[in-house]
Amino acid sequence: MRKLIALSPLLTAVVAATLSVGVAAPAQAANGWNATVQCTKFRIADSSGHGFFNGHGWAKTKDLAWKAAIKDANDQMPRGYRAKHCVKKKIVRG
Structure with a gap:
């Protein structure tokens, strides 16, 4: 259970970084x-x-x-x- 809790912030950071790159790309194309x-x-x-x-x-x-x-x-x-x-x-x- 503790490994899952420790992995959760890392997973959240990776997902946030991925989404931020995806949102920035259309703004550059505009x-x-x-x-x-x-x-x-x-x-x-x-x-x-x-x-x-x-x-x-x-x-x-x-x-x-x-x-x-x-x-x-x-x-x-x-x-x-x-x-x-x-x-x-x-x-x-x-």
Whole structure:
């Protein structure tokens, strides 16, 4: 019984240290910007629109987050299509 009582404070300290590391990690990741854009899916062959795609991007600055979101939308396009006329929908810190 005494061994269990002596182990309890050590176990509590280990669990507290583990949880504190897990809580600190998202706070460090919140130092950037998350952007969302909505782009028209254009067929390159005849420049006709075929619906919309959303792109999401993360970066340290607002401008780079917008660029990352547009690149994400373009990367989702199938062969023969591209993202065009992208509208900036949302940008949030973190």
